[in-house]
Amino acid sequence: MVATIINPENLVYARPKGFTDTPSHYCPGCTHGTAHRLVAEVLEEMNVLDKAIGVAPVGCAVFAYNYIDTDFVQAAHGRAPAMATGIKRVWPDRVVFSYQGDGDLASIGMAETVHAAARGENITIIFINNAIYGMTGGQMAPTTLPGMKTTSSPNGRDVETQGYPIRMAELLATLDGAGYIVRRSLHDPANIRKAKKAIRTAFEAQVHGLGFSLVELLSTCNTGWGVTPIQSLAWLEEHMIPAFPLGDYKIAPEVAALKI
Amino acid sequence: MAREMWKGNEAIAEAAVRAGVEAYFGYPITPQNEVLEYLSHRMPELGRAFVQAESEPAAINMVYGAACTGARVMTSSSSPGISLMQEGLSYIAGTEVPMVLVNVMRGGPGLGNIAPSQGDYNQICKGGGHGDYHPIVLAPASIQEAVDLMPVAFELAHKYLNICTILIDGSIGQMMEPVTLPEMQPVIRKEYDWAVSGAKGRKRHLLSSIYLDVPTEEKVNLRILGRWREARENEIRFKEYYLDDAEYIIIGFGTAGRIALSAVRAARAQGIKVGLFRPISVNPFPYKRVEELCKQAQSFLVVEMNTGQMLKDVQVAVRNRVPVRFYGRLGGVMPFPDEFVTEIQEMIKNPGKPEDDPADLWYQRMIAR
Amino acid sequence: MQTEVFLAGFGGQGVMFAGQVLSYAAMDIGKEVTWIPSYGPEMRGGTANCTVVIADEEIGSPLVQDPPAVIVMNLPSLDKYEPTVKPGGVLIVNSSMVDRDVTRSDITWVSIPCNEIAEEAGDKRMANIVATGALLALLPVLTLEDVESALKAHMPGRHKHLLPKNVEALKRGAEYAKKNARKAK
Numbered sequence: 136m137v138a139t140i141i142n143p144e145n146l147v148y149a150r151p152k153g154f155t156d157t158p159s160h161y162c163p164g165c166t167h168g169t170a171h172r173l174v175a176e177v178l179e180e181m182n183v184l185d186k187a188i189g190v191a192p193v194g195c196a197v198f199a200y201n202y203i204d205t206d207f208v209q210a211a212h213g214r215a216p217a218m219a220t221g222i223k224r225v226w227p228d229r230v231v232f233s234y235q236g237d238g239d240l241a242s243i244g245m246a247e248t249v250h251a252a253a254r255g256e257n258i259t260i261i262f263i264n265n266a267i268y269g270m271t272g273g274q275m276a277p278t279t280l281p282g283m284k285t286t287s288s289p290n291g292r293d294v295e296t297q298g299y300p301i302r303m304a305e306l307l308a309t310l311d312g313a314g315y316i317v318r319r320s321l322h323d324p325a326n327i328r329k330a331k332k333a334i335r336t337a338f339e340a341q342v343h344g345l346g347f348s349l350v351e352l353l354s355t356c357n358t359g360w361g362v363t364p365i366q367s368l369a370w371l372e373e374h375m376i377p378a379f380p381l382g383d384y385k386i387a388p389e390v391a392a393l394k395i
Numbered sequence: 396m397a398r399e400m401w402k403g404n405e406a407i408a409e410a411a412v413r414a415g416v417e418a419y420f421g422y423p424i425t426p427q428n429e430v431l432e433y434l435s436h437r438m439p440e441l442g443r444a445f446v447q448a449e450s451e452p453a454a455i456n457m458v459y460g461a462a463c464t465g466a467r468v469m470t471s472s473s474s475p476g477i478s479l480m481q482e483g484l485s486y487i488a489g490t491e492v493p494m495v496l497v498n499v500m501r502g503g504p505g506l507g508n509i510a511p512s513q514g515d516y517n518q519i520c521k522g523g524g525h526g527d528y529h530p531i532v533l534a535p536a537s538i539q540e541a542v543d544l545m546p547v548a549f550e551l552a553h554k555y556l557n558i559c560t561i562l563i564d565g566s567i568g569q570m571m572e573p574v575t576l577p578e579m580q581p582v583i584r585k586e587y588d589w590a591v592s593g594a595k596g597r598k599r600h601l602l603s604s605i606y607l608d609v610p611t612e613e614k615v616n617l618r619i620l621g622r623w624r625e626a627r628e629n630e631i632r633f634k635e636y637y638l639d640d641a642e643y644i645i646i647g648f649g650t651a652g653r654i655a656l657s658a659v660r661a662a663r664a665q666g667i668k669v670g671l672f673r674p675i676s677v678n679p680f681p682y683k684r685v686e687e688l689c690k691q692a693q694s695f696l697v698v699e700m701n702t703g704q705m706l707k708d709v710q711v712a713v714r715n716r717v718p719v720r721f722y723g724r725l726g727g728v729m730p731f732p733d734e735f736v737t738e739i740q741e742m743i744k745n746p747g748k749p750e751d752d753p754a755d756l757w758y759q760r761m762i763a764r
Numbered sequence: 765m766q767t768e769v770f771l772a773g774f775g776g777q778g779v780m781f782a783g784q785v786l787s788y789a790a791m792d793i794g795k796e797v798t799w800i801p802s803y804g805p806e807m808r809g810g811t812a813n814c815t816v817v818i819a820d821e822e823i824g825s826p827l828v829q830d831p832p833a834v835i836v837m838n839l840p841s842l843d844k845y846e847p848t849v850k851p852g853g854v855l856i857v858n859s860s861m862v863d864r865d866v867t868r869s870d871i872t873w874v875s876i877p878c879n880e881i882a883e884e885a886g887d888k889r890m891a892n893i894v895a896t897g898a899l900l901a902l903l904p905v906l907t908l909e910d911v912e913s914a915l916k917a918h919m920p921g922r923h924k925h926l927l928p929k930n931v932e933a934l935k936r937g938a939e940y941a942k943k944n945a946r947k948a949k
């Protein structure tokens with residue numbers, strides 16, 4: 136049966152080559168998986184699966200290497216950009232990327248992130264902003280919205296004592312070393328397609344040696360937010376996009392000239 | 396006070412509150428999260444300071460700052476986070492200011508896992524950070540003991556101007572037991588002659604760990620050592636079980652120690668005269684008491700959830716007087732009492748010689764399994 | 765005297781809560797007690813289990829290799845933990861989620877449709893309480909009254925109205941177990 140249905144003429148959806156056949160450990164509904172798939176598709180389409188080296192974060196994506204089928208290393212919490220730097224400096228012609236959550240990238244790893252960008256380090260970062268610490272059970276993240284309840288801001292994030300969310304794309308765009316910095320979202324198919332194009336551009340920028348590239352992806356954490364998967368998509372659109380506007384924050388002229 | 400069921404991490408947090416902690420700084424990490432989460436509402440409720448820092452290095456340096464005011468301050472974390480705090484801990488020790496640290500140990504090294512482990516014994520007891528300093532380390536084996544030690548930890552930290560660490564593992568952090576909490580103590584901010592508060596009507600206070608003048612740094616080191624020697628004299632804590640007539644003695648701290656209690660009871664039911672010695676202060680370590688026990692013990696069994704880190708301290712005390720056997724489980728594996736019972740039986744069958752290397756023999760047994 | 769109870773099932777079946785109810789009841793009658801969960805990533809969508817130790821004196825290990833009392837709320841837990849029950853011990857199987865009998869003959873066991881009984885008692889979410897009632901019928905470590913008072917004393921205020929239903933679930937579980945238990949050979 137299956138064999139007769141799935142043949143090249145009517146095949147519309149298959150597992151990308153860069154994606155392993157592994158049951159997901161992510162919560163049902165989580166868009167981490169979507170982002171993983173986009174990365175795998177792009178690396179396959181660019182034909183660089185055998186040149187890519189990934190750096191996994193500490194966060195729910197700690198097992199990214201179980202899905203994205205390239206060489207991989209696993210960094211200490213927040214240190215992925217430094218580890219990626221080390222790899223890239225030894226293998227300048229390889230495609231080196233990290234995949235990091237907001238706690239990892241914008242909290243404990245802020246210094247590594249900012250300095251990798253400032254150095255114009257020729258690496259690509261896929262940044263998953265879900266406004267929470269998913270893996271450790273839903274604590275406040277540097278991207279948690281004002282008033283948002285988390286397990287460490289149980290009365291809602293109080294900006295008086297807990298500060299304001301950090302807009303990483305905007306912040307990094309001020310650095311001269313940054314070549315490509317954009318924000319996209321994963322809450323619906325149209326946006327997912329735009330996200331994929333941005334990931335492609337970021338990797339192309341790296342391949343062309345155009346400096347630091349980062350794609351910030353607004354992503355759901357239905358578990359941490361305490362909502363259903365469907366509700367989480369709506370919540371993202373309604374609350375996260377106004378706080379983290381989608382858009383292009385830095386596109387160096389050389390990157391724009393790639394015309395992807 | 397009534398007994399209530401408490402989760403270990405939350406009980407420790409509430410005990411710290413009742414012991415008058417004025418400021419807490421931390422960063423999420425499993426299996427310690429509940430300390431931070433609990434204090435995220437409890438501290439503001441009482442008008443006390445709580446900050447979820449951006450990282451463990453930031454958290455420990457917030458503690459460093461707060462400790463310089465002489466307030467009761469603490470942080471908590473788990474193994475990888477504790478590693479990141481080592482710089483700050485060394486500065487705190489070098490500046491001679493008091494703080495309380497809670498380490499809810501997990502499997503390692505590296506990212507490891509979140510299961511209970513005792514792999515940080517050396518790091519926590521022997522310093523961890525750079526330079527010569529000796530933190531005070533208390534290793535409770537139950538939630539009640541942890542709660543009871545919380546005010547003690549603050550007192551010792553302030554008495555000896557030192558770091559006092561409560562060393563537990565993920566199982567104590569995550570389990571629930573009935574606990575009687577102490578009464579709420581009022582917050583007392585002592586007027587220390589070293590703390591910073593603004594030099595109003597007094598000479599200014601300067602806190603630093605820099606002593607470019609080498610002889611002065613030596614004096615500071617001697618002063619730190621002097622306080623440590625005092626702590627070593629006065630602050631030995633341990634608990635003994637079934638030792639009166641014991642011919643064989645198990646030594647274990649924290650969770651390994653409480654598991655050993657079950658093993659001792661099971662072995663006693665088989666007529667084996669075995670007892671348990673459970674160090675509570677693991678730094679300072681109760682060397683003298685272990686030395687005395689050599690007179691009574693035909694041999695010792697040291698049990699740990701690591702590769703034999705406390706074993707070295709036991710060996711320093713035993714000095715080859717009697718045979719020592721070692722049994723450890725690693726990487727987050729929590730041993731069952733039956734494993735210790737088997738070890739006791741094996742030890743009696745084959746006591747070995749005092750000069751045997753227990754860690755080596757254990758390793759051979761482990762890889763042969 | 766010391767008794768250990770091991771409870772296992774899917775996350776969301778109330779296994780952790782049932783263990784806590786036993787713990788509160790034991791504490792309230794002056795016993796020593798420990799409750800220890802499995803914790804970590806396996807909580808996320810996977811299995812959940814906890815061990816409760818009830819004793820008259822200071823408790824050593826909070827875990828045991830061969831517990832004398834086991835509650836399994838689903839098939840994977842039965843497969844995994846049936847072999848661990850101490851010979852002569854008690855095994856409670858939630859037959860609503862399990863399609864096979866217990867194979868061991870050296871333990872006392874009952875196969876009890878906890879979900880259906882819970883639904884009859886007023887709420888299908890009380891399957892865990894039904895299983896607890898069944899356990900106490902076969903393992904008199906605590907009385908049903910002890911558990912009832914514990915529920916009364918420790919149920920959060922907003923759930924207090926569920927108390928009568930929970931007591932009903934507890935009793936039905938116990939009755940069913942008394943009638944249908946297969947004794948160890």
Ligand SMILES: Cc1ncc(C[n+]2csc(CCOP(=O)(O)OP(=O)(O)O)c2C)c(N)n1
Nearest residue numbers: 193194195212236237238239268269270424
């Ligand atoms: C040094 C250190 N501190 C803390 C942790 C615990 N920890 C693991 S993941 C994580 C945060 C994850 O949040 P985020 O980066 O936003 O990723 P998400 O899970 O939301 O995708 C933390 C604090 C750790 N592993 N190491």
Ligand code: SF4
Nearest residue numbers: 162165195269356357
């Ligand atoms: S906790 Fe949140 S981020 Fe992590 S897998 Fe679940 S939904 Fe995704």
Ligand SMILES: [Mg+2]
Nearest residue numbers: 236237267269
């Ligand atoms: Mg996150």
